[in-house]
Amino acid sequence: MISIHTPPQATDLGDVRVANRAVVLRHVRLHAPCSRADIAAHTGLNKATVSSLVTELIDRRLLRETGLTENRVGRPATMLALDGAPYAGLGLQIGADELVVVAVDVGGNRLLTWRRAFAAATAAPGQTGQALAALARRAINRVTGQGRTVLGLTVGVPGLVDADGGVPLAPALGWRDVPLAAELRRALRDPGFTVGVDTDANLAVLAEQRHGAYAGNADLVHLTGGVAVAAGLVSGGQLLRGGRGFAGEVGHVPLDPAGPPCACGRRGCLAALTGVDAVVRRVLPDAGQGGPVTDYLPEIDRIQALARAGDDPTLAGLAEVGRHLGHGVSVLANLLDPQVVVVGGHFAALAPWLLPAARAELAARTLAPQAGGCRLEASTLGSAASALGGATAALATVEAGRLPAA
Amino acid sequence: MISIHTPPQATDLGDVRVANRAVVLRHVRLHAPCSRADIAAHTGLNKATVSSLVTELIDRRLLRETGLTENRVGRPATMLALDGAPYAGLGLQIGADELVVVAVDVGGNRLLTWRRAFAAATAAPGQTGQALAALARRAINRVTGQGRTVLGLTVGVPGLVDADGGVPLAPALGWRDVPLAAELRRALRDPGFTVGVDTDANLAVLAEQRHGAYAGNADLVHLTGGVAVAAGLVSGGQLLRGGRGFAGEVGHVPLDPAGPPCACGRRGCLAALTGVDAVVRRVLPDAGQGGPVTDYLPEIDRIQALARAGDDPTLAGLAEVGRHLGHGVSVLANLLDPQVVVVGGHFAALAPWLLPAARAELAARTLAPQAGGCRLEASTLGSAASALGGATAALATVEAGRLPAA
Numbered sequence: 146m147i148s149i150h151t152p153p154q155a156t157d158l159g160d161v162r163v164a165n166r167a168v169v170l171r172h173v174r175l176h177a178p179c180s181r182a183d184i185a186a187h188t189g190l191n192k193a194t195v196s197s198l199v200t201e202l203i204d205r206r207l208l209r210e211t212g213l214t215e216n217r218v219g220r221p222a223t224m225l226a227l228d229g230a231p232y233a234g235l236g237l238q239i240g241a242d243e244l245v246v247v248a249v250d251v252g253g254n255r256l257l258t259w260r261r262a263f264a265a266a267t268a269a270p271g272q273t274g275q276a277l278a279a280l281a282r283r284a285i286n287r288v289t290g291q292g293r294t295v296l297g298l299t300v301g302v303p304g305l306v307d308a309d310g311g312v313p314l315a316p317a318l319g320w321r322d323v324p325l326a327a328e329l330r331r332a333l334r335d336p337g338f339t340v341g342v343d344t345d346a347n348l349a350v351l352a353e354q355r356h357g358a359y360a361g362n363a364d365l366v367h368l369t370g371g372v373a374v375a376a377g378l379v380s381g382g383q384l385l386r387g388g389r390g391f392a393g394e395v396g397h398v399p400l401d402p403a404g405p406p407c408a409c410g411r412r413g414c415l416a417a418l419t420g421v422d423a424v425v426r427r428v429l430p431d432a433g434q435g436g437p438v439t440d441y442l443p444e445i446d447r448i449q450a451l452a453r454a455g456d457d458p459t460l461a462g463l464a465e466v467g468r469h470l471g472h473g474v475s476v477l478a479n480l481l482d483p484q485v486v487v488v489g490g491h492f493a494a495l496a497p498w499l500l501p502a503a504r505a506e507l508a509a510r511t512l513a514p515q516a517g518g519c520r521l522e523a524s525t526l527g528s529a530a531s532a533l534g535g536a537t538a539a540l541a542t543v544e545a546g547r548l549p550a551a
Numbered sequence: 552m553i554s555i556h557t558p559p560q561a562t563d564l565g566d567v568r569v570a571n572r573a574v575v576l577r578h579v580r581l582h583a584p585c586s587r588a589d590i591a592a593h594t595g596l597n598k599a600t601v602s603s604l605v606t607e608l609i610d611r612r613l614l615r616e617t618g619l620t621e622n623r624v625g626r627p628a629t630m631l632a633l634d635g636a637p638y639a640g641l642g643l644q645i646g647a648d649e650l651v652v653v654a655v656d657v658g659g660n661r662l663l664t665w666r667r668a669f670a671a672a673t674a675a676p677g678q679t680g681q682a683l684a685a686l687a688r689r690a691i692n693r694v695t696g697q698g699r700t701v702l703g704l705t706v707g708v709p710g711l712v713d714a715d716g717g718v719p720l721a722p723a724l725g726w727r728d729v730p731l732a733a734e735l736r737r738a739l740r741d742p743g744f745t746v747g748v749d750t751d752a753n754l755a756v757l758a759e760q761r762h763g764a765y766a767g768n769a770d771l772v773h774l775t776g777g778v779a780v781a782a783g784l785v786s787g788g789q790l791l792r793g794g795r796g797f798a799g800e801v802g803h804v805p806l807d808p809a810g811p812p813c814a815c816g817r818r819g820c821l822a823a824l825t826g827v828d829a830v831v832r833r834v835l836p837d838a839g840q841g842g843p844v845t846d847y848l849p850e851i852d853r854i855q856a857l858a859r860a861g862d863d864p865t866l867a868g869l870a871e872v873g874r875h876l877g878h879g880v881s882v883l884a885n886l887l888d889p890q891v892v893v894v895g896g897h898f899a900a901l902a903p904w905l906l907p908a909a910r911a912e913l914a915a916r917t918l919a920p921q922a923g924g925c926r927l928e929a930s931t932l933g934s935a936a937s938a939l940g941g942a943t944a945a946l947a948t949v950e951a952g953r954l955p956a957a
Contacts, residue, residue: 387888388770482793
């Protein structure tokens with residue numbers, strides 16, 4: 146089997162130490178409590194190297210000695226676990242009818258999850274930026290008030306995001322050319338940490354990779370459900386961004402030339418057929434008659450209640466949406482052959498009625514037998530997956546073995 | 552910007568030497584002739600390390616001193632270039648109406664390109680395997696007769712390939728569950744080198760990455776043209792294989808539910824609308840009336856002649872195929888945002904008449920403005936791109952810094 150890699154990089158001893166620090170942190174994250182000897186035995190690093198790295202990581206409060214010993218052959222060992230409590234990452238997401246902020250520490254503990262009702266689809270971009278900054282400031286104050294250092298903040302946006310954290314196009318929000326990262330940095334008065342912007346789908350799949358039911362899977366897709374539909378793509382263990390960062394826009398693959406108009410200006414896109422707005426209008430014909438639906442949670446609750454009661458038109462409507470969903474997922478399966486596609490947002494909330502039809506359509510439209518073994522499952526991360534991924538992303542440099550500024 | 556990487560690996564000094572060997576080989580490949588001091592200056596490796604690695608690589612005949620010196624400030628330096636002439640990689644491909652074998656040396660020099668007319672679509676899998684083995688044996692004899700050592704052989708197949716080099720499904724060939732790599736190894740009597748099988752699309756994009764007009768591009772797709780249509784996907788510098796190795800099957804993404812039947816059993820797939828058989832039948836209504844078309848080269852020649860002469864029905868037919876092609880490429884662009892999609896086979900041969908319509912369709916169907924900047928271009932590698940990629944793949948372990956067995 147061939148492989149094409151990024152160009153090989155010359156390696157020096159500093160790089161080796163950074164890489165080995167990342168190896169130690171990862172081993173402890175996955176296997177704590179564990180001893181220095183365990184780390185050496187499982188990673189192939191020699192004991193002196195492990196000892197030196199662990200001392201440094203304890204000193205910087207990224208690891209801690211639990212004080213526990215385990216019964217084992219030989220003398221008892223001091224056990225280690227992640228500490229990281231002094232450091233936090235923040236993530237925000239722009240949802241269909243709310244803004245969400247999540248903070249986590251390096252140990253993966255969730256420090257806070259706050260929501261604020263906000264109709265971003267009908268707000269001006271500047272209003273949304275100000276609301277995001279206000280929510281971020283409250284979370285920063287809480288976290289720093291607990292004596293923690295914020296290492297970074299990442300915002301997930303339902304749309305295209307460029308390398309500078311700008312948003313060239315977000316049809317679901319009506320945005321075009323919004324320099325969001327720059328605006329947030331200004332609104333937060335250039336805080337001493339990274340302020341990043343990414344697609345909500347990329348952040349959601351990062352959360353799946355770390356915290357979801359399929360954590361660690363190297364060929365994993367998260368399909369966001371909301372006013373926008375997009376895919377976060379992990380293939381061969383790598384997040385796929387594409388040449389300009391615009392990968393993952395399966396929501397605007399046209400599935401049905403005769404389908405309903407889409408916010409992007411085309412017809413019959415996956416987003417126009419399966420987005421939360423399309424589902425609510427398809428299943429609840431009385432919804433949003435006075436204009437745009439801006440508060441989806443009660444509508445999804447109504448749909449769930451009707452489906453549970455066995456209402457035939459509701460079930461038929463959801464099965465139709467499920468077939469469109471399976472059609473869209475088959476494009477992902479044919480192109481990328483993921484081991485699992487995890488659906489979030491309203492797709493997860495309505496999974497019992499959407500996924501059977503979606504799985505049948507996926508199998509029918511995928512070349513490889515049994516859809517190549519691709520599973521289609523509901524996310525277990527709830528409606529803050531992108532914010533959780535954003536908080537996780539903000540800690541990436543530490544996890545890669547770089548020490549936080551002292 | 553976040554990144555998800557394959558798990559960090561513990562690094563020891565042996566790994567460092569392998570990695571640095573790869574760095575030196577790559578630098579010389581891209582920048583020869585160059586001196587030891589040039590290598591040190593551009594790679595960041597220290598001079599003693601470079602000197603030691605170069606001595607070893609000259610000893611193994613992977614590098615050679617050209618004996619030339621260049622005028623420069625300071626004393627003249629001995630210049631280095633790739634040698635690698637003692638080692639060859641072989642690649643084979645199963646085309647629409649021929650088998651092809653290519654041999655290259657480590658320096659990238661093409662040692663031979665041989666073709667044999669063969670109608671694989673109508674042959675039994677066992678016959679095709681025997682014909683491939685016979686062609687491979689002839690090439691091995693030629694190469695070893697020149698005093699070279701064969702380091703590996705890779706066959707490109709238009710279909711799904713699993714991790715063992717088996718072919719679970721190749722609709723264009725009528726194959727199902729063919730253990731091709733095992734059969735070839737047996738037919739070649741377990742030669743002392745790797746015998747691999749990969750998709751023709753994966754091998755073609757490897758050839759593009761190394762030898763094509765967009766060599767080195769980290770976000771590159773090669774779309775094969777022939778009886779099958781499939782994509783070799785490089786994203787973020789990595790070849791995408793998917794969970795089971797079935798990635799790239801854009802040829803069986805259904806584009807038109809009312810379209811013509813496809814060899815896969817569905818309707819309106821990209822392959823059924825734009826494969827060479829579909830194009831010949833669409834443009835030359837008299838072709839293949841007595842049964843399957845098995846010799847495409849004269850038919851493509853006829854189409855080119857008609858198009859050059861400005862024949863209106865021909866031009867209209869090609870524009871229609873071009874629109875379908877652009878539709879298919881827009882799926883790639885929305886999902887993967889490549890910088891360039893390079894088309895091979897009959898798409899390249901008919902590019903002047905296909906690509907204008909295809910580019911317009913691509914732009915119309917892609918969410919990102921100007922198709923995210925994705926270019927759509929004809930391959931310059933001719934009709935042996937997959938075989939060339941197979942030969943290149945067979946040399947991958949040496950390029951990764953592993954020394955050939957002495």
